[in-house]
Amino acid sequence: MSILIQGGTVVSTKGQRQLDVRIDGEKISAMGVNLPVDGANVVDAKGCYLFPGFIDTHTHLELNNGMTDTADNFTTGSIAAVAKGTTTVLDMATPDRGHSLQSCLDAWDAMAKGKSSCDYSYHMSLIEWQPGFVDEIKAMAAKGITSFKMYMAYDNLRASDADIYEAMKAIKAVHGMLGIHCENGDLVNALQKQYLDNGLNAPKYHPITRPNILEAEAVSRYLTIAALADLPVNIVHLSTKEALEVVRAARQRGQKVFVESCPQYFLLDDSLYALPGFEGAKYVCSPPLRQPADEAALWEGLEAGEIDTMGTDHCDFNYETQKPLGKDDFTKIPGGLPGVETRGELLYTAGVTSGRISPEQFVGVMAEHAAHQFGMYPQKGIVQTGSDADIVIWDPAEKNVISSQTQLQNCDYSAFEGFQTQGGPREVYLRGTKVAASGQIIKEKQGKFVARQASEYTFNK
Ligand SMILES: [Zn+2]
Known part of the structure; x- marks a missing residue:
């Protein structure tokens, strides 16, 4: 049965236009003014925007962080995502040290396959460098996993600069896209030790031990390595004014750099860590929430088109039962926030309803740019x-x-x-199936793995 969505305003980064949209099977089969009904199920979308399904470039829907499992898993997290408009997530597949990338892929497929209610793919994490990874990266790319993730912080995840360089050469050979968590892990460790040694163990010391300059330094070092390898790269969850300035300078030198940020860095600030009792633990994530001056700089960057994608870094742990693992030591508070559900409503309200960005810019950072950057365009993102x-x-x-x-x-x-939000999803279609209405799931477990192409930015370079 065909579906004809009538009278909605289709939005892309290039503009907006009132058009009917016809769906046959999983694909959009026609678009135009006053398309014939021709036996289709008619959906009236007058007064509404028709956005491409949102793409969340950064989730940890199901993860054991070494101490405990995330509150969500692929089943629940993907329902929360798709009910509010996110039809594709790029989840961080994270292997154990010494394990192959293939074993990690198998583990993530086992969590997602048949359970996910949105489409999904993975950024494959390289938490160390093994020479065998050259062939493994080729094998991943052949299977449609063309993006990779590395860390400059966390002792159990971070790679050395030389490891990053080796990884970049291998990623370049498959025209892949690399994203890195940029914070100087050595200095974070030193600051954390300094505070804990002095008996300062409360959540409010979390942001103080991860200051802005440690993100900016890591971004600068990362971009130096990328320049050496001649590889366009992505910075995940950029959070500070200083790091954005480093990016700006690199771009002025002609370097190709992509920036992801997340709603929490635009809407929440580090005063929350000083809430009474242990409540600040709710907001412990890394990088930490920053200061109002950083939020202002990120908004300016977003308005100016300097931020390419909005992810969530969704990685949630319950306040009552899991965050207290760090009751006496803020460095042991499981890090991360829930967010996969609320990205669209929050960014639309604070960005579009408020008049700071246009619907076209919203679509860019919520979907279209990610589709280009991560090898899904024009299948997704438009x-x-x-x-x-x-x-x-x-x-x-x-x-x-x-x-x-x-x-x-x-x-x-x-x-x-x-x-309080203004602007929200009325209906969500995933490959032609109506999966959500009025913010609630109506059809579960329709998600499929998305085999992605090489990133067009690294391929055409
Ligand atoms: Zn993350």
Whole structure:
């Protein structure tokens, strides 16, 4: 049965236009003004935007961090994602040390396959360098996993500069895209030890021991290595004014750099760590929430088109039962926030409803740029004939209040509790199937693995 979505305003980075959209099977089969009904199921979308299904470039939907498992898993996290418009997630597949990339891929497939309610792929993490990874990276790319993740912080995850350089050469050979968590891990360790040695163990010391300059330094070093390897690269969850300045300078020198950030760095600040008792633990994530001056710089960067993608870094742990692992030591608080559900409503409200960015810019950072950057365009990231029918019918008048009581994320708190939103998803289509309506899932477990192409930015370079 065909579906004809009538009267909605289709938005891409290039503009917006009121167009009917016809869906046949999993694909958009036609677009135009006053398309014939021709036996289709008609959906009235007047007054609504038709956005391409959102792509979350950064999730940890199901992860054991070495101490405990995330509150969400692929089943619950993907429901929360797709119900609010995210039809594709790029999850961080993270192997154990000494293990092959293939064994990690098998583990992630076992978690996602048949369980995910949104489409998915993975950034394959390289937490060390093994010479065998040259062939393993080729094998991953052949299977449609064309992006990779590395860390400059966390002792159990971080690679040396030389390891990063070796990885870059191998990634370049397959035209892949690398993203790195940029913080100077050695100096974070030193600062954490200094504070703990002095008996300073509360959540409020989390941001103090991960200051802005440690992100900026790591970004600078990363971009130096990337220049040496001549590889366009991505910076994940960029959070500071200083790091954005480093990016700006590199771009002025002609270096190709992509920037991802997340809603929490635009909407929350580090004063939350000083909340009474242990409540600051709710906001422990790395990089930490920053200061209002950083939020202002990120907004300016977003408005100016300096930020390419918005992910969430969704990685949630319950406040009552899991965050207390760090009750007496802030460095042991499981790090991460819930967020895969709320990205669209939050960024639309604070960005588009407020008038700071246009609907076209919103679509760029929520979907279209990611599709280009991560080898999914034009299958994903755009509403056009021939593309997957991943469509969000978005009502700009829809009002909501974010609350842990009503959220679909399987977590006992929300970092955005009480936020009032304007603009929300009325219906969500995943490859032609209506999977959500009014913010609730109506058809589960429809997600499929997305085999991705080489990144067009590294391929055409
Ligand atoms: Zn992350």
